[in-house]
Amino acid sequence: MSAITRRRLVRGAATLAGGAVGIGATASLARRLGWLAPDAGEWFGLGEALTYGSHRALMAMHSMAREFSRSDISKVVPVNGPAPETDDYQRLLADDFTPWRLTVNGLVSRPSTFSLADLKRLPSRSQITEQTCEEGWSFIAEWTGVPLALLLDLAGIQPGAKWVVFYPFDQWWDSVDIVEARHPQTLLAYALNQRDLPADHGAPLRVRVPRQLGYKSIKYLSRIEAVASLDHVRNGKGSQSPDEGYSWYAGI
Amino acid sequence: MNQYRPPLVLVTHWLTAVAVFALMISGVAILLAHPRLYWGETGTLGTPSLIDLPLPMVLTGQTGWGRSLHFLAAWVIVLSGVSYVAAGVPRRYFRWPDYNGLQRRTYAIVVFFLAPLAVWTGLAMSPAVESVMPSIVTLLGGHQSARTIHFVAASLITLFVAGHIVMIATSGFTARMRGMIVGSLDVARDRPLDSARDRPLDSARDRPLDVARDRPLDSAQGRSAP
Numbered sequence: 001m002s003a004i005t006r007r008r009l010v011r012g013a014a015t016l017a018g019g020a021v022g023i024g025a026t027a028s029l030a031r032r033l034g035w036l037a038p039d040a041g042e043w044f045g046l047g048e049a050l051t052y053g054s055h056r057a058l059m060a061m062h063s064m065a066r067e068f069s070r071s072d073i074s075k076v077v078p079v080n081g082p083a084p085e086t087d088d089y090q091r092l093l094a095d096d097f098t099p100w101r102l103t104v105n106g107l108v109s110r111p112s113t114f115s116l117a118d119l120k121r122l123p124s125r126s127q128i129t130e131q132t133c134e135e136g137w138s139f140i141a142e143w144t145g146v147p148l149a150l151l152l153d154l155a156g157i158q159p160g161a162k163w164v165v166f167y168p169f170d171q172w173w174d175s176v177d178i179v180e181a182r183h184p185q186t187l188l189a190y191a192l193n194q195r196d197l198p199a200d201h202g203a204p205l206r207v208r209v210p211r212q213l214g215y216k217s218i219k220y221l222s223r224i225e226a227v228a229s230l231d232h233v234r235n236g237k238g239s240q241s242p243d244e245g246y247s248w249y250a251g252i
Numbered sequence: 253m254n255q256y257r258p259p260l261v262l263v264t265h266w267l268t269a270v271a272v273f274a275l276m277i278s279g280v281a282i283l284l285a286h287p288r289l290y291w292g293e294t295g296t297l298g299t300p301s302l303i304d305l306p307l308p309m310v311l312t313g314q315t316g317w318g319r320s321l322h323f324l325a326a327w328v329i330v331l332s333g334v335s336y337v338a339a340g341v342p343r344r345y346f347r348w349p350d351y352n353g354l355q356r357r358t359y360a361i362v363v364f365f366l367a368p369l370a371v372w373t374g375l376a377m378s379p380a381v382e383s384v385m386p387s388i389v390t391l392l393g394g395h396q397s398a399r400t401i402h403f404v405a406a407s408l409i410t411l412f413v414a415g416h417i418v419m420i421a422t423s424g425f426t427a428r429m430r431g432m433i434v435g436s437l438d439v440a441r442d443r444p445l446d447s448a449r450d451r452p453l454d455s456a457r458d459r460p461l462d463v464a465r466d467r468p469l470d471s472a473q474g475r476s477a478p
Contacts, residue, residue: 245316
């Protein structure tokens with residue numbers, strides 16, 4: 001048997017040590033560049049870090065999700081999870097969301113609130129995109145709403161803001177990085193297939209992030225917050241998802 | 253003992269083995285959330301399916317760890333596979349000289365067709381990757397087609413793995429395992445020669461054997477292995 005000699009042992013140990021230092025240095029560089037997923041410390045953090053890091057490092061920041069024509073729109077639009085049953089939400093629903101306001105705060109020069117009518121007066125964007133659920137099913141629908149970037153600019157988002165956090169009426173919450181927040185297809189949608197968003201689909205306003213899986217597209221939006229770091233936002237992992245076993249980054 | 257497998261082959265083989273096992277387990281966990289397969293761009297409950305798998309629909313959150321494990325294992329198998337192929341092409345690993353024709357064809361199909369197809373169709377299910385390269389999806393006929401092809405490729409790879417393990421188990425398990433763990437194989441004693449083609453690598457091919465001292469010469473470096 002030839003396998004183990006001192007030279008091989010030394011060389012193997014040096015490779016391992018070099019690899020460990022290299023991984024540490026890469027992680028610290030990625031964190032500085034904003035390429036480290038906020039849940040990279042979780043069980044499967046290495047995979048998350050590699051996927052999110054490589055997407056941000058290697059892929060075009062403004063690549064566009066495919067858009068389809070009206071004839072491609074799916075006849076079946078699945079509902080995933082019912083509308084919140086809280087009194088607050090049910091009251092708003094009964095009042096056609098007239099008293100509803102969207103709050104935009106955090107690292108913005110002009111913390112603002114918007115009514116549904118305010119949002120509908122802003123320049124809108126319609127896009128026919130596919131929404132894919134992490135379970136495997138998918139459908140194509142037309143979404144109309146305000147580009148998130150436009151609203152952030154109206155509120156005067158500050159250069160230090162690196163993440164945008166979404167708080168809905170239900171218990172879920174999530175966030176995107178500033179790249180995704182500024183992406184032209186990231187919408188705050190108030191209409192689905194040219195009609196007001198139904199309650200089951202997130203009325204009065206939901207996020208649409210077509211470059212990520214469906215669970216990133218938070219429904220029943222109530223507040224948007226721009227932050228410099230996610231470390232002290234609730235669980236520090238950027239989303240409810242990691243607590244439920246799902247990854248923060250849903251671009252896969 | 254004849255050193256006949258380079259350490260890179262041993263390392264990438266076992267990384268791949270662990271990753272394939274993880275991919276199978278996690279793949280089933282993911283599939284259970286929606287064991288229906290479609291053709292074309294979209295598909296969901298209430299639309300016609302291509303295949304309804306006889307599996308229960310389980311929505312208890314197992315796709316969370318399933319997907320995380322699947323993507324971590326995918327990174328391992330892709331990096332390991334790329335290293336194996338990149339190192340193997342110039343060094344001619346892919347002649348698989350001690351296998352018969354059917355085995356060689358099967359290995360070639362798995363390494364050069366099924367595995368890349370699984371990676372391609374896997375990437376085609378990523379909305380972020382798709383936004384960069386829409387053709388990765390459109391060439392396959394749509395998102396749900398990609399998912400279905402991924403399932404078929406994964407099933408064929410599973411079949412290959414099962415056959416591979418059965419053949420290892422029935423053709424001198426201990427020697428074969430030792431051959432893939434330490435890279436050496438006692439050809440004369442442990443391994444039955446079951447066909448004219450199935451003859452020891454060192455007697456015929458690349459690696460000259462220092463017969464007198466019963467150890468191989470490291471042909472790449474032109475000196476005796478230590």
